[in-house]
Amino acid sequence: MLDLLRVQGSASRAQIAEGTGLSRATISAITANLRRSGLIVRSDTAVEGSGVGRTPEHLTLNPGSRVIVGVEFSHTRVTVVVSDVTHRVLGSKVREHDHDEPWERRLGTAIGFIDALVGATLTLIAIGSGVPGAISGRSGVVDRVEQCLGDRYRVPVRVENNARLAGLAEFSWGAGKDMQDLVYLRLSEGVGGLLIVDDEPRLGNTDSAGEFGHVCIDPNGPVCRCANRGCLEAYVGLGTVLARADAASVGELIEALDRAEPRALAVTTDAGARIGLVLANTCSILDISSVVLGGALAQVGDQLVRAVRQMVVRHAYSGGAEQLRIRTAELGNLDGALGGVALVLRDRSIPVGFRPKAMTSTTQRGKALTA
Ligand SMILES: [Zn+2]
Numbered sequence: 001m002l003d004l005l006r007v008q009g010s011a012s013r014a015q016i017a018e019g020t021g022l023s024r025a026t027i028s029a030i031t032a033n034l035r036r037s038g039l040i041v042r043s044d045t046a047v048e049g050s051g052v053g054r055t056p057e058h059l060t061l062n063p064g065s066r067v068i069v070g071v072e073f074s075h076t077r078v079t080v081v082v083s084d085v086t087h088r089v090l091g092s093k094v095r096e097h098d099h100d101e102p103w104e105r106r107l108g109t110a111i112g113f114i115d116a117l118v119g120a121t122l123t124l125i126a127i128g129s130g131v132p133g134a135i136s137g138r139s140g141v142v143d144r145v146e147q148c149l150g151d152r153y154r155v156p157v158r159v160e161n162n163a164r165l166a167g168l169a170e171f172s173w174g175a176g177k178d179m180q181d182l183v184y185l186r187l188s189e190g191v192g193g194l195l196i197v198d199d200e201p202r203l204g205n206t207d208s209a210g211e212f213g214h215v216c217i218d219p220n221g222p223v224c225r226c227a228n229r230g231c232l233e234a235y236v237g238l239g240t241v242l243a244r245a246d247a248a249s250v251g252e253l254i255e256a257l258d259r260a261e262p263r264a265l266a267v268t269t270d271a272g273a274r275i276g277l278v279l280a281n282t283c284s285i286l287d288i289s290s291v292v293l294g295g296a297l298a299q300v301g302d303q304l305v306r307a308v309r310q311m312v313v314r315h316a317y318s319g320g321a322e323q324l325r326i327r328t329a330e331l332g333n334l335d336g337a338l339g340g341v342a343l344v345l346r347d348r349s350i351p352v353g354f355r356p357k358a359m360t361s362t363t364q365r366g367k368a369l370t371a
Pocket of ligand 1: 213214225226228231233
């Protein structure tokens with residue numbers, strides 16, 4: 001029940017029964033015990049009801065003053081969010097920087113933000129952080145982020161790919177929150193993503209699952225950042241798409257689409273078709289039901305989604321292709337940092353709630369991203 005509450009934030013007794021398979025009577029008994037011990041409390045945030053009858057009481061972990069920090073280091077931005085253990089976001093800060101910003105300064109920015117947001121009254125319990133996947137010296141960066149934040153705050157620090165974290169956030173709170181399986185694509189400078197099957201993120205044998213940007217769509221195509229040829233990213237990376245459309249920004253591209261400019265329409269449709277081809281193949285292999293498109297390029301919206309859908313329907317073998325749900329992301333530019341919070345909440349090796357000593361168990365350190 002505690003694990004369910006830490007991953008879901010809050011839940012009614014009926015939702016706990018569904019999620020745990022326990023009977024209502026057992027849940028009532030356990031709930032009464034946990035409330036007496038102060039481990040769980042009644043949620044004080046209003047929950048949307050059906051409008052008929054009383055809204056059922058929702059329960060959450062006891063938040064106390066404990067907070068989790070999520071940090072995203074993208075290619076050009078540092079983002080920090082602070083959330084309590086009931087999934088309530090208490091604050092956030094963002095700063096844009098140049099591509100060549102040294103890591104020392106990025107870390108300095110993050111530390112300044114964390115100090116300001118956590119302050120003296122809150123207790124920081126863990127940090128989840130995202131870093132870009134395809135960066136030179138990535139493993140060095142991962143170690144450095146872990147060490148720097150760990151040394152300063154003396155709390156567990158988990159580091160993951162930032163596109164995956166954005167996907168995890170959409171799955172937890174955004175466009176994918178009611179889905180059981182999901183392909184999340186982050187369409188930005190780089191193209192990354194996250195694959196979720198049966199409610200579980202799939203990391204792969206060597207921890208590199210979900211690299212949709214490096215699926216080859218033409219072995220004789222242009223050279224990609226990864227040195228292979230014809231990767232999806234080489235066609236639909238943000239810089240490439242904007243250059244082809246002769247637009248300086250996504251905003252300009254959207255304006256050109258609103259004016260129905262042929263060049264903008266053609267470039268967007270071409271990008272959507274290539275993304276759709278990769279998704280059609282993914283559907284044929286995995287028979288997934290849902291797709292969420294995130295990142296800057298996804299802001300283009302309908303025009304892109306239509307082109308993606310057309311290609312999926314045309315090429316996917318799976319019978320469900322026509323019913324495939326394709327949505328655009330909902331969490332905006334806090335997504336990667338929010339994913340850092342979700343990463344901590346799903347990592348049961350990190351105790352997050354108020355736990356009386358007698359109830360502390362020595363859980364094994366789980367693999368990152370797994371619940
Ligand atoms: Zn590549």
